[in-house]
Amino acid sequence: MDLATEQALRQQIFDALARIVAENGVVTREQLSAFSLGATTRRLIDQSRGIWNPRDMSATLAVVSSPDGPYADVEVEGGLFRYDYRAGSTGGDNTKLRAAYELQLPIILLLKIDNGVYVPIFPVYVVGDDLAARQFMLAVDENLRFLTAGGQHSIAERRYAERIARYRLHQAEFRGRVLRAYQTQCAVCSLRHGRLLDAAHIISDRAEGGEPVVPNGLSMCKIHHAAFDGNLLGISPDCTIHINNDLLHETDGPMLRHGLQEMHGQVLVLPVRRAERPDRERLAARWAEFE
Known part of the structure; x- marks a missing residue:
């Protein structure tokens, strides 16, 4: 597909994901494996690997970060998220993730919180590719695309980035975990409409x-x-x-x-x-x- 069509499809996927997250806070592997887009379905997660590269797309669509996985994916200072290359060569699955960087196409970061359960963060942008360290740098919000790892940013810019990253990563994961623990209902009145539920500290x-x-x-x-x-x-x-x-x-x-x-x-x-x-x-x- 051409780039404009691919960008439109990604946005359609993000919009549909946003509706699920608003209601449930999380998405399951089952949902991601046959994700409903109107009259069609698309896979949004690889069956066994952390990087999902659809054949008909020019770049990676989604990456999984798992706390019990073999990779040292981690949030780093300044509002960025470090994502390790897939083991092996610098090519392979990494090639299309590199294409997401070169084409500046947004992807989905799937934070695994339990077996088959994920908190999706999107749109996420690849803003760095460190061949020596075998790592990509991800900006977890469109407004943070100006960031570069180790770049010279003002104190105000760093604080802004960290505040946005804290909201996009920590609060999203916190809400997903809390709503799941309480079976998507208010602990006070038992209201079960997820769009009306928050995770209160x-x-x-x-x-x-x-x-x-x-x-x-x-x-x-x-x-x-x-x-x-x-x-x-x-x-x-x-x-x-x-x-x-x-x-x-x-x-x-x-x-x-x-x-x-x-x-x-x-x-x-x-x-x-x-x-x-x-x-x-x-x-x-x-x-x-x-x-």
């Missing part, structure tokens, strides 16, 4: 102990997330929900009554796996801010 990601890990997260609908962040809703260490006293006695419409006041005294919906349930020490620290 118990301890802020700007504070000590605020790592983007599931025990520091709660799946919350947007109104309960906002109430939690504003200390209008608190959660005690025993996972009981509490509503701010002034709000509890306020008179307003049905949203206040049913959405907040009636949640007072209820117990959180918790993940099935104990290891994914809210950390009691973090809850206690956050509860102290609410009391």
Whole structure:
């Protein structure tokens, strides 16, 4: 296919992926193996290798980064992600990933979080190709394409890049893991519409102990997330929900009554796996801010 057609197809894939991620936070290998695009399907992941190079495309479409894989893929300072060459020659599967760099075609970075489960980051751009180190450098956001590994960037540029990368990588993975742990429902009201769900931090990601890990997260609908962040809703260490006293006695419409006041005294919906349930020490620290 010609380059314009390929660019349009990639955008169509990204748009369809975005709808799935908005609802579920993650995508499965089964979905990626026969990804629905209207009346057709396309494979978005290789059967066994980390780099997926469709025959009818001029460049790589997707790469997998696995924490238990043989490669040292890692986020590096300045908002870039280092992706190792596939073992063997500098050619092979690496050739089409190099073509993505040369043609500046966007790709998908699939972060593996469990067997057959991925958080897709897209569009991602290859912005560097280090033959000596056998590594590609990926920019995880279109706005970071100006970055180069080891380049001379201002403090403001580096801070901007790191903020964008933190949101695109850490927050996306955090949301995917948290929504999956809570089976895509609000821990407060059990709402199951994924597009209305966030991954709320118990301890802020700007504070000590605020790592983007599931025990520091709660799946919350947007109104309960906002109430939690504003200390209008608190959660005690025993996972009981509490509503701010002034709000509890306020008179307003049905949203206040049913959405907040009636949640007072209820117990959180918790993940099935104990290891994914809210950390009691973090809850206690956050509860102290609410009391």
